[in-house]
Amino acid sequence: GNSVTQMEGPVTLSEEAFLTINCTYTATGYPSLFWYVQYPGEGLQLLLKATKADDKGSNKGFEATYRKETTSFHLEKGSVQVSDSAVYFCALNYPGGTDKLIFGTGTRLQVFP
């Protein structure tokens, strides 16, 4: 079946360090891919998305490229800030007919000054 695998956390970085959070997926066809972020005590916020192979999603300095050949959608940011500390979820769905999202387990990012 369809699934999403994320790297285990927590990821601990110093401010201004480079961030990579790995995400791979198993799915048939051509799903859409997403990164959501959850700050403490809040719901999920869409961070970025990509809807077809080789698309690059970007937002607030974060980027991820939809790589069909490696079934990956790794999240990157060149210089993290303390305010980026949160839990990041990779997810996929198949548009058209349903909004069901399949999530990875989430990766907690902790950024220290």
Next chain:
Amino acid sequence: KAGVTQTPRYLIKTRGQQVTLSCSPISGHRSVSWYQQTPGQGLQFLFEYFSETQRNKGNFPGRFSGRQFSNSRSEMNVSTLELGDSALYLCASSPGTAISYEQYFGPGTRLTVT
């Protein structure tokens, strides 16, 4: 535009009781989905409603049910509560059309079962 709202934000119930959670989607959105978030199981899809019809359902027992009203507001109900039902319940809305990909989440209802 107002975001997705969920009520109540916090709830404490006793085993065996039932509970109803409410979700108001973004104005104009016709699709509402529900998710359960727990430390052990992560985020799991419960069900999705579109134009008052259940469009998709996850792998949860029949104790979990939902409905959607003509104004797109949705409720979910859990009967005969168990300790394992303690979780954050998240609601998400979207336009629900075939070309819509973005879902917007509410802040969640934290349910504690004692």
